[in-house]
Amino acid sequence: MLAKGVVCACLAGAALAPARTPSDLSAYREPLERILREGLRTCTAHELLLDLCRTAPHRLSGSSGAADAVKWAKQALERAGLENVRLEPCSVPFWERGSTAELALAGADGSVSAASERLAIAALGPSVPTPVEGLTAEVVEVHDFEELRALGDSARGKIVFFNRSMDASLADTFEAYGKAVDQRWGGAREAAKAGGIAAIVRSMTTRLDDLPHTGSMGYEEGVPKVPAVAISTHGAERLAARLKKAPVRARLRLDCRQHEDQPSFNVVGELPGSELASEVLVVGGHLDAWDLAEGATDDGAGCAQSIEAVRLIKALGLKPKRTLRVVLFMNEENGLRGAKAYAESHKDELEQHVLAMESDRGGFTPRGFESDASPEGLELLRAAAELLSPIGIGFVRPGSGGADVGPLGRAGVPTIGYVPDCQRYFDIHHCERDTVAQVSPRELELGAISMAGMLYVVADVPERLPRAAASK
Amino acid sequence: MLAKGVVCACLAGAALAPARTPSDLSAYREPLERILREGLRTCTAHELLLDLCRTAPHRLSGSSGAADAVKWAKQALERAGLENVRLEPCSVPFWERGSTAELALAGADGSVSAASERLAIAALGPSVPTPVEGLTAEVVEVHDFEELRALGDSARGKIVFFNRSMDASLADTFEAYGKAVDQRWGGAREAAKAGGIAAIVRSMTTRLDDLPHTGSMGYEEGVPKVPAVAISTHGAERLAARLKKAPVRARLRLDCRQHEDQPSFNVVGELPGSELASEVLVVGGHLDAWDLAEGATDDGAGCAQSIEAVRLIKALGLKPKRTLRVVLFMNEENGLRGAKAYAESHKDELEQHVLAMESDRGGFTPRGFESDASPEGLELLRAAAELLSPIGIGFVRPGSGGADVGPLGRAGVPTIGYVPDCQRYFDIHHCERDTVAQVSPRELELGAISMAGMLYVVADVPERLPRAAASK
Secondary structure: OOOOOOOOOOOOOOEOOOOOOOHHHHHHHHHHHHHHHHHHHHOHHHHHHHHHHHHOOOOOOOOHHHHHHHHHHHHHHHHOOOEEEEEEEEEEEEEEOOOOEEEEEOOOOOOOOOOOEEEOEEEOEOOOOOOOOOEEEEEEEEOOHHHHHHOHHHHOOOEEEEOOOOOOOOOOHHHHHHOOOHHHHHHHHHHHHOOOOEEEEEOOOOOOOOOOOOOEOOOOOOOOOOOEEEEOHHHHHHHHHHHHHOOOEEEEEEOOEEEEEEEEEEEEEEEOOOOEEEEEEEEEOEOOOOOOOOOHHHHHHHHHHHHHHHHHHHHOOOOOOEEEEEEEEOOOOOOOHHHHHHHHHOHHHHHHEEEEEEOOOOOOOEEEEEEOOOHHHHHHHHHHHHOOHHHOOOEEEEOOOOOOOHHHHHOOOOEEEEEEOOOOHHHHOOOOOOOHHHOOHHHHHHHHHHHHHHHHHHHHOOOOOOOOOOOO | OOOOOOOOOOOOOOEOOOOOOOHHHHHHHHHHHHHHHHHHHHOHHHHHHHHHHHHOOOOOOOOHHHHHHHHHHHHHHHHOOOEEEEEEEEEEEEEEOOOOEEEEEOOOOOOOOOOOEEEOEEEOEOOOOOOOOOEEEEEEEEOOHHHHHHOHHHHOOOEEEEOOOOOOOOOOHHHHHHOOOHHHHHHHHHHHHOOOOEEEEEOOOOOOOOOOOOOEOOOOOOOOOOOEEEEOHHHHHHHHHHHHHOOOEEEEEEOOEEEEEEEEEEEEEEEOOOOEEEEEEEEEOEOOOOOOOOOHHHHHHHHHHHHHHHHHHHHOOOOOOEEEEEEEEOOOOOOOHHHHHHHHHOHHHHHHEEEEEEOOOOOOOEEEEEEOOOHHHHHHHHHHHHOOHHHOOOEEEEOOOOOOOHHHHHOOOOEEEEEEOOOOHHHHOOOOOOOHHHOOHHHHHHHHHHHHHHHHHHHHOOOOOOOOOOOO
C-alpha cells in the first residue's frame, strides 16, 4: 500500500461489542461456516497469487508487466465465474527505475573509484535521474524537516540524508510507518528547498538489513526536482557511522526515467445480487506493484483475496441480495489514478454503493477490520465480525478503509479495510523480499474468508448499511 | 511440541471478560507498557534463538548437540542476569536416525533397482531399523485403525500405509493435528498387531509438499516392534495414486539405532522474588528438538522466549514479589524425561509453585493463553491478559498448559500455555523447514512480551493464584 499519510490506531483497536449476536444475523452462522470450510479446504487464494506473480511479477503502472496483470485479472475474474467482467479505462503515470542506482562513498582524497564503498539504494518513484556522471557532494544527515531547516544555508549544495528510524517499539507497525514516512514522501522537496541537490532516505522498515525499500515521493510546483533514493537500514547505519567520524562525500548515480502517461485499466467483475442488484458492494485490492520483487504481499494478496472472497460465495451457491463487485485497481502505488477514475466514472451510481472494502495490508493472519462507517453502520459491521471471531477477527475499529476506496469514502460510501496482523508487513514492504514465498497459504485464505463472510452478511441482510457522511 | 494426544479447542477460544480491569491490576499497565517498548526495541529473543540454532542446530536427546544446547542454555541464563543457574540431572533416551531412510517402489516385475521410484520419508523415533537389505513387501493403504482391523488377515506380511490427511478445513490446526496424529503414534503398533511388517504414515501437515515430518511413535509391550516412517504428503498422494492402479511392492530401508540411556539435564535459572521468594512461577520451553532442521520453532522459540521474558523483567528493574524460575526442559520430544524429573525432584516444593507456564506452539504472533487454572484462577489470568490486548492477546481459554508442565499440573500446580497464531505451525513442524528463517523477530518477541506481562502480574499481585485440583 501507498500509505504516505499518517496511519495511527492501536493494534487491537476497539474490541467487538460484548458477546451478543443480533438474532437477525444468527442465520448467517451456517453459510459462514461453509465459507470457512470450503476456503481452507481448497486454499485457492494462494493459487491465484502464485499465478499472478508468475504471469506479471513486475507490474508498476504503465509497464508491460502492468498490462500483463490486467489481462491476467480479466481471465481470473472470468475463471472465478463472475459476470460483467470488463476493463474500465484510466490514464496512469509511467516511471521506470532504469538499471543504475549507485551510491559510492568517496575515499579520503574526496574521489570515487572502483574501490569506493557502495551502499545499497533504490530510487524512489518518480525520482528524476542524476546526470550520467552522477552528482558528487558532501552528505549532511538530518532526522526531520525541522532539523534540516535549522541548518539554514549549510545544506546548500549537499546531499541530504534523512535518517529517522521507524519506531520499532510501537506494537502497531503502521503507526510507526506513519510517523516516519514523511521523510520519504517529502524528503526531496525539503532538501531542494534547503538548497540540497539530492535526498537519501532511510528505508521504511524496523528491520536492520541490506535491502532498500522503495516507495512513492512527491515534488512540489516551483521547487526544483532533485533525485531521491531509499537506502537500506544497514546502509543508513553505516553512513551515519562514517559521518560521525568525518565529513563524507558521496556520488549518486540514477538513470530512472519518467515517460508520457499511458492508457491502463481497472479490472471489474460481478456477482449480481439476487434481489437488490442495483445496490453494490465493492471489494478490491490493487493490481500494480513496486518493481523490486513480485508484489505478492503488496498487493497481490489483496487482489487474490478479493477474487477468492466472491468466488467462495458463488461456488457455495450463496446468492446475496445485493451485487458484489470486484474492482482490481490500477496505480495505487504512484498516483491512485485507478481509484479516482472509478469514483469519477461511477459517480452517478455511488448513491447505490452500499460498502467499499479494500485489502491492502498483506496476506497475514486475520485481526479485524477498520471502517469509516457511521456509528449505526459500525454496529452492523461488528455484529457480522462477531461471526468471524472463531478465525481470529477481533475488532472493527473506526478508521480508513484504504487508499483505493478513499475517493468512494469521500463521496459518502462507507468503506472498510481488512486488517491482518501487522508484524511482518514492513519486513517485506516495497523491497526484494516481497515474494510469494513470504505468504502463508492458510493465512492468506483466512483473510479471503474473513472478507467473504463480512461481504456476504452486509450484501444479504434486509437493512442496508447506513451511508457515511460525504466529503470527509 | 510432542502433542501426541488430542488437542481440541476453537481457534479464538473464550473471549476475554467484557471490558473491565480490576482496579488492583491497573497499576500494572505502566510496567507492562515498559516491557512492551523495551522488548520491541531490542528484540533480543531473536538473537537468543539465532545463537541457540547456530550453537546446537541438532539437539535430539542424548546427542552431542543436546549436550551443546545444555551448555548454551547455562550461559544464556547467566548472560540474562539470572541467579542460581544450574543443571538438574535427568536420564534420557538416545535414538539416532542414521544415514539411510529409503522407500523404493518396485517396478512391474516386483524388483527394486537403481531406477525405481523413491519417495521422501523419514524415520519416526524411536523406530527400529530394517535389516540391512531392507524389507520388501506389498503396501496396503488404510485411513484409520478400524479400517486396518477390518482387513483381518490380509494385512499380514505387508507394509501398512496410514494415509488419513490432517483436516485442512479446520481453522485450528492443532485440532486437525489431534485428529490425525494417532496414526503416527500408534501406526507401528497397530500394523504389527495386524501382522504387518512396517508402518508408513502420512506426514502431519496440511501442506502438500515433499518434506517428511518426523515425530514420536510408541511401541507396546508384547507387540512386535516394526519399523515406522513418515512419508511426505506429496509422496503419500503419489503412493495412493499408484495403489489405485495396481498393487505396489516396496522396499523400506532404515538404519536408525537405539542406544543406552544417557545422562542429561534440565537447565534452570531464577530471578528471586523480592518478598515471597519461596513462591515460584516456572516458565519454560524444551531444549531438545527433532533432528531434521534447527528446531527453531519447536522449541527454540519457547526457550528463547522464556529466557527473554525474565530478562526483560529484570532489565527494567522490576522486582516481582515471587520468584520467576526459567526451566529449559530436556527430552520433551521423545520421552518427557526432563519434565518428569523436574516434578519428581521438586516434589516437596510443588505446594509453593504458583504457576507453571510453557511456550511450545511456535514463535508466531500472539493470540492468547490456555490454562487449567480453577475458575477463580482463570479470572485473575484473564484480568492480566486484558492488559495485553493491545498486542493481540485475545483470550485465556480453559485447556492444557503443555506437555512439559503437565506433570506439575497433575500435582495441582496451575499451568498455562502461551498460544500464538497456529496457521503456519504445521508447515514447519518436525521437518526440514524448521529453521530460524521461518521465525519473525517481532512476532517471536511479542510472545516473550506476552509471557513476561502475564508472569509479572501473577508473580507480583498480592493474592496468590488459587491452586488447581491435583491428579487430574
